[in-house]
Amino acid sequence: MLKTGRGAEAPPFLVMDVIAAANARAAAQPPGAPAVLRMEVGQPSTGAPRGAAEAAMRALSAGAPMGYTEAFGLPSLRARISRHYADKYGAVVPAGRIAVTVGASGAFPLAFLAAFDPGDRVAMAAPFYPPYANILTSLGMVPQLLPCDASTRFQPTIAMLEALDPRPEGLIVASPCNPAGTMLAPAELEAIARWCHGNGVRLVSDEIYHGLSYGMAEATAAGCSVAEAGPGSLPAPAAGDEAGGRLSSASLSSASLGPSAIVINSFSKYWAMTGWRIGWMVLPDDLIRPVETLAQNMFISAPHVAQVAAQAAMDCTEELEANRERYRRNRDILMNEMPGAGFPQLASADGAFYLWADISHRTNDSLTFCARMLAEIGVAATPGVDFDPDRGGRFLRLSYCGAEADILDAVRRLRAWR
Structure with a gap:
């Protein structure tokens, strides 16, 4: 049997698997179906300035x-x-x-x-x-x-x-x-x-x-x-x-x-x-x-x-600062609305464009929880086990660098799902 190197044993970066699953779900959507809301990946939706x-x-x-x-x-x-x-x-x-x-x-x-x-x-x-x-x-x-x-x-x-x-x-x-x-x-x-x-x-x-x-x-x-x-x-x-x-x-x-x-x-x-x-x-x-x-x-x-x-x-400071203000509005929406949607325990979100949510009151299996969220309401999020193998089953990460309308739609779907 041929040898494989240590690098072949590296764990996956699970968010990339979530991206693939969200892409597959979006591709299989019938015409007119609600869009998949992409909150799994830290990728600004604006593109380069x-x-x-x-x-x-x-x-x-x-x-x-x-x-x-x-x-x-x-x-x-x-x-x-x-x-x-x-x-x-x-x-x-x-x-x-x-x-x-x-x-x-x-x-x-x-x-x-x-x-x-x-x-x-x-x-x-x-x-x-x-x-x-x-x-x-x-x-x-x-x-x-x-x-x-x-x-x-x-x-x-x-x-x-x-x-x-x-x-x-x-x-x-x-x-x-x-x-x-x-x-x-x-x-x-x-x-x-x-x-x-x-x-x-x-x-x-x-x-x-x-x-x-x-x-x-x-x-x-x-x-x-x-x-x-x-x-x-x-x-x-x-x-x-x-x-x-x-x-x-x-x-x-x-x-x-x-x-x-x-x-x-x-x-x-x-x-x-x-x-x-x-x-x-x-x-x-x-x-x-x-x-x-x-x-x-x-x-x-x-x-x-x-x-x-x-x-x-x-x-390109003016354009980039406008992006940052959009992220700030998205952050404020989520910090204000997520507790009422069943996610009351949130990290302080001082910067970046992520919300780290404690979901231990709902599950200890964030991998399954995120898969269900995608399959049932079309909201893609990243399971916490990607970031903490020991305790991440009790957390998930949501990215808020997309459009404000998508953030509001995600809150609406999550509130109905709970």
Whole structure:
């Protein structure tokens, strides 16, 4: 019998199976039947901003060759991302520390391979984005789950990290997170970054939902390089910052939350460019060349035309902010109406575009529950077991990045179904 590799044993990303089931249901619908409401996948329904599409068309019409770029991407795009950190966070992030990747999905294996070895433990909050654990497992690393709940707002804490013995080699945090939509306050992210840097734990900060928050301040773990700051050199928060749950502008502008952290971001969510497959990483000094050589060998470069479009997208602020306001309205509808539709226990949904619902009063089998929901009322949702194998049978995730009319229709159907 032929051998198969460790990667062949990776668990499925179940949301993709839900997408396939929803597609099949939609294809089998008779004419005039109510549409399947797609709330299973985190894909903005708007598509790329107009300016991004127009930039791509101009480049193609001009006959540009659109060949390989440097492994870390177009210099002009890297410079524009660097300016984004200055404009949004007051952070000084040199373009030389920015790597453009084939989506955030292409960034994670680069980060894991450069930072960790087979057998290394990488901690993360549970519930979590499934590919974190699936990619780590495929690479021979060990996901170390930190069971979180509403008491910690589904985010990890310093106390949880201190309780780990031995210490993990890495920690993944996400703020806003998928699936719960909760965020770490800037002071909390700073404390975790300090703890990781001081304890030799590599922090990987997933920031792909930045830009999509609804009242809480966003902070980035992108900061000064290891050459610029060592352990213990991070500035203390200004007086009153921790009590207020956020950093002062002076602390943020120092840009020193995570001098050893890896930051991963993407054009898929705020910029609504899922199929263009463009993400980026902010790297600490010690990982710049290792990640570059891995990227050269694994991907060569991200798609050239998509990089052109992504650079243009960063200047489409008016359109993108209109998208965010639509998500906010959808979020508010669900937070207000879902309790009356039989879903009273909801995570706080500070950001992203997901609602994490506790359905333990109705079932402990979210897989079957979601299958019934799709079959009986045509609402597609993702079962919680995709995000937490041990406790996810009591939860489901709903995405609210679609049309407002669909959100209202989903609430109506769910209210009648209960």
